[in-house]
Amino acid sequence: xxxxxxxxxxxxxxxxxxxxxxxxxxxxxxxxxxxxxxxxxxxxxxxxxxxxxxxxxxxxxxxxxxxxxxxxxxxxxxxxxxxxxxxxxxxxxxxxxxxxxxxxxxxxxxxxxxxxxxxxxxxxxxxxxxxxxxxxxxxxxxxxxxxxxxxxxxxxxxxxxxxxxxxxxxxxxxxxxxxxxxxxxxxxxxxxxxxxxxxxxxxxxxxxxxxxxxxxxxxxxxxxxxxxxxxxxxxxxxxxxxxxxxxxxxxxxxxxxxxxxxxxxxxxxxxxxxxxxxxxxxxxxxxxxxxxxxxxxxxxxxxxxxxxxxxxxxxxxxxxxxxxxxxxxxxxxxxxxxxxxxxxxxxxxxxxxxxxxxxxxxxxxxxxxxxxxxxxxxxxxxxxxxxxxxxxxxxxxxxxxxxxxxxxxxxxxxxxxxxxxxxxxxxxxxxxxxxxxxxxxxxxxxxxxxxxxxxxx
Amino acid sequence: xxxxxxxxxxxxxxxxxxxxxxxxxxxxxxxxxxxxxxxxxxxxxxxxxxxxxxxxxxxxxxxxxxxxxxxxxxxxxxxxxxxxxxxxxxxxxxxxxxxxxxxxxxxxxxxxxxxxxxxxxxxxxxxxxxxxxxxxxxxxxxxxxxxxxxxxxxxxxxxxxxxxxxxxxxxxxxxxxxxxxxxxxxxxxxxxxxxxxxxxxxxxxxxxxxxxxxxxxxxxxxxxxxxxxxxxxxxxxxxxxxxxxxxxxxxxxxxxxxxxxxxxxxxxxxxxxxxxxxxxxxxxxxxxxxxxxxxxxxxxxxxxxxxxxxxxxxxxxxxxxxxxxxxxxxxxxxxxxxxxxxxxxxxxxxxxxxxxxxxxxxxxx
Numbered sequence: 084x085x086x087x088x089x090x091x092x093x094x095x096x097x098x099x100x101x102x103x104x105x106x107x108x109x110x111x112x113x114x115x116x117x118x119x120x121x122x123x124x125x126x127x128x129x130x131x132x133x134x135x136x137x138x139x140x141x142x143x144x145x146x147x148x149x150x151x152x153x154x155x156x157x158x159x160x161x162x163x164x165x166x167x168x169x170x171x172x173x174x175x176x177x178x179x180x181x182x183x184x185x186x187x188x189x190x191x192x193x194x195x196x197x198x199x200x201x202x203x204x205x206x207x208x209x210x211x212x213x214x215x216x217x218x219x220x221x222x223x224x225x226x227x228x229x230x231x232x233x234x235x236x237x238x239x240x241x242x243x244x245x246x247x248x249x250x251x252x253x254x255x256x257x258x259x260x261x262x263x264x265x266x267x268x269x270x271x272x273x274x275x276x277x278x279x280x281x282x283x284x285x286x287x288x289x290x291x292x293x294x295x296x297x298x299x300x301x302x303x304x305x306x307x308x309x310x311x312x313x314x315x316x317x318x319x320x321x322x323x324x325x326x327x328x329x330x331x332x333x334x335x336x337x338x339x340x341x342x343x344x345x346x347x348x349x350x351x352x353x354x355x356x357x358x359x360x361x362x363x364x365x366x367x368x369x370x371x372x373x374x375x376x377x378x379x380x381x382x383x384x385x386x387x388x389x390x391x392x393x394x395x396x397x398x399x400x401x402x403x404x405x406x407x408x409x410x411x412x413x414x415x416x417x418x419x420x421x422x423x424x425x426x427x428x429x430x431x432x433x434x435x436x437x438x439x440x441x442x443x444x445x446x447x448x449x450x451x452x453x454x455x456x457x458x459x460x461x462x463x464x465x466x467x468x469x470x471x472x473x474x475x476x477x478x479x480x481x482x483x484x485x486x487x488x489x490x491x492x493x494x495x496x497x498x499x500x501x502x503x504x505x506x507x508x509x510x511x512x513x514x515x516x517x518x519x520x521x522x523x524x525x526x527x528x529x530x531x532x533x534x535x536x537x538x539x540x
Numbered sequence: 541x542x543x544x545x546x547x548x549x550x551x552x553x554x555x556x557x558x559x560x561x562x563x564x565x566x567x568x569x570x571x572x573x574x575x576x577x578x579x580x581x582x583x584x585x586x587x588x589x590x591x592x593x594x595x596x597x598x599x600x601x602x603x604x605x606x607x608x609x610x611x612x613x614x615x616x617x618x619x620x621x622x623x624x625x626x627x628x629x630x631x632x633x634x635x636x637x638x639x640x641x642x643x644x645x646x647x648x649x650x651x652x653x654x655x656x657x658x659x660x661x662x663x664x665x666x667x668x669x670x671x672x673x674x675x676x677x678x679x680x681x682x683x684x685x686x687x688x689x690x691x692x693x694x695x696x697x698x699x700x701x702x703x704x705x706x707x708x709x710x711x712x713x714x715x716x717x718x719x720x721x722x723x724x725x726x727x728x729x730x731x732x733x734x735x736x737x738x739x740x741x742x743x744x745x746x747x748x749x750x751x752x753x754x755x756x757x758x759x760x761x762x763x764x765x766x767x768x769x770x771x772x773x774x775x776x777x778x779x780x781x782x783x784x785x786x787x788x789x790x791x792x793x794x795x796x797x798x799x800x801x802x803x804x805x806x807x808x809x810x811x812x813x814x815x816x817x818x819x820x821x822x823x824x825x826x827x828x829x830x831x832x833x834x835x836x837x838x839x840x841x842x843x844x845x846x847x848x849x850x851x852x853x854x855x856x857x858x859x860x861x862x863x864x865x866x867x868x869x870x871x872x873x874x875x876x877x878x879x880x881x882x883x884x885x886x887x888x889x890x891x892x893x894x895x896x897x898x899x900x901x902x903x904x905x
Contacts (some may be wrong), residue, residue, distance in 0.1 A: 153873035
């Protein structure tokens with residue numbers, strides 16, 4: 084199992100890894116520097132020894148002559164007891180004298196006559212540092228170039244380099260340890276506000292939606308503000324819910340009180356005709372109440388944010404035909420002309436059949452209630468659209484948003500519950516469809532359109 | 541490569557002058573004891589006469605009876621040449637030719653010895669734990685009784701120079717020393733002495749003025765001194781002289797109190813030694829307290845071990861002579877001794893100084 088990701092560990096990794104890489108680089112650099120320093124120091128020996136030898140080179144008996152000073156060789160060996168090699172070479176590179184035929188240095192002279200070249204050398208299985216001095220004998224008539232080559236093994240240099248490195252290493256390690264400790268403390272300190280925030284949230288009363296009041300660094304203050312925004316939204320949602328519940332209970336209480344009053348009134352009479360009248364009224368009221376309860380239930384279901392219905396493929400045209408068929412008799416009885424418009428071809432959309440049925444039902448019902456004479460159910464293929472048009476009084480543009488709220492009704496309205504359009508709006512949202520309210524043809528009446536998103540191919 | 545060949549040739553020539561031992565090959569074979577376990581061979585190539593080496597070898601063999609020991613005594617020239625020809629033939633190389641031994645080790649022919657004895661060995665008597673000096677042999681003067689009776693005691697180089705300058709006629713032809721041109725040892729001493737003091741050249745001039753005889757070996761000088769032909773022998777190898785002097789009451793050894801050169805025999809284990817394990821055991825013995833005690837008590841070579849004292853040890857010599865002892869330094873300066881041009885330069889100077897007075901007209905009496 085993967086260990087849980089931790090902000091602390093993440094910070095630690097991202098800070099420690101660069102610090103350690105940096106430390107490694109410093110160690111490598113210190114090693115190179117130590118070697119360079121040791122070489123610089125020990126190259127002085129090669130320089131001095133080659134000079135001591137070069138000073139003894141003479142031109143004698145028509146050839147180069149050297150009275151080798153033993154001290155020059157002893158100079159090359161330090162306490163580390165290096166192996167020592169030297170040779171004298173003439174202008175043509177011929178070996179004159181020496182204890183080893185040291186190789187030439189391929190680099191050429193610099194501008195000056197007297198040149199000194201140092202290099203590392205692998206020679207006959209030995210690791211050497213070689214110094215070559217190119218010089219010349221100045222005579223009255225001629226100048227005779229020659230080359231003194233000296234070399235010694237690297238023990239002394241390595242010992243010095245190690246010593247220098249040890250000193251530097253202690254320093255670097257101390258720095259690294261300090262850096263790590265400071266980092267640990269810094270990360271801990273930086274994460275403290277987070278802990279405070281966590282504690283503050285944990286110790287809250289779970290029912291309270293009051294904003295968090297806590298001083299925090301900027302980055303966390305943003306988080307706190309976001310949280311407070313969320314809390315504010317939740318407060319609004321709760322307020323809406325409370326109002327909805329209040330409205331709903333009020334809406335239910337009124338018809339129930341009506342029923343009770345009718346029944347009471349009827350019971351005071353002995354005339355069966357009055358009873359019948361009361362029963363007819365009570366039947367109509369209870370039917371309306373039942374419808375209201377149904378609508379409240381569907382609205383509650385649609386408003387539940389957890390609710391995600393399973394969408395299936397269906398044919399919008401077929402659905403419109405069916406709705407017209409279902410509602411035709413009803414409308415015909417009331418003298419309303421219910422018509423269908425649209426192409427005969429299928430219009431595929433994703434949706435929930437019962438919800439769309441409900442929406443169509445609501446819209447036709449609404450039209451009927453608000454006194455329309457002609458109601459037309461219309462479908463369009465591009466984009467998939469379902470429309471219900473009526474020639475009723477319509478809704479002024481300024482109130483079109485308001486009517487989508489639950490329990491909002493047009494004025495002087497006694498029949499409707501005020502939930503119809505709110506339910507249609509909820510269904511539209513569930514389907515990802517756009518709800519549009521526009522004026523009917525000729526500027527009166529109302530067109531309610533459900534415009535579905537285009538089907539992905 | 542011609543230069544290399546030339547150098548090898550001149551090296552060989554130089555070595556011919558070196559030989560201290562006149563004769564050719566001597567061998568000693570000590571077989572392993574049959575009941576001492578598996579025989580372990582050990583081959584030693586050395587320039588050290590058998591009478592000096594035998595007590596050491598026998599003592600070592602007694603302590604390590606499973607070692608099958610082959611000892612081959614060669615001249616320094618043969619030893620060196622044989623080593624270059626076959627660097628994997630011997631397990632231990634012992635030689636008095638310090639520059640040659642040093643050069644072989646410097647060139648990487650030796651392998652290091654890691655043992656307690658090696659680690660405690662004095663730093664001035666070893667090089668890199670590869671090359672070990674195991675003897676301490678002063679260079680001495682030998683004086684005949686006649687000389688002492690006529691000129692008094694001779695105690696230092698200064699005395700000798702003074703006597704030679706004061707009595708050139710009486711001492712003419714009565715002094716003998718090494719010929720630096722023909723003897724490698726004599727050449728080494730000359731180089732060391734010339735580095736010690738510029739007055740050495742005055743001494744050479746005085747020796748020349750006294751028409752000093754020049755010999756090739758210590759033995760040759762001893763012969764002349766025993767016969768009474770020479771009164772003073774200058775620069776003889778102390779370890780070879782002691783036994784002879786003990787047999788001839790006329791002769792006495794003088795260790796100069798101003799400075800006494802000390803030469804050392806050097807031992808190393810070749811990198812390609814066929815039996816490195818026994819080689820390390822032998823070298824460890826050689827510089828260990830046991831081996832050094834044997835050197836002190838049963839040879840004239842002089843034991844170097846700092847823990848030993850009494851006759852035949854470096855400690856005893858130091859007590860007598862103190863700072864006057866000048867061991868030849870075991871360091872890269874030895875390489876200069878082998879430089880061909882250096883040799884030519886030194887010898888020409890030596891000859892010039894030796895003839896300093898004979899070229900000039902004799903001072904008016």
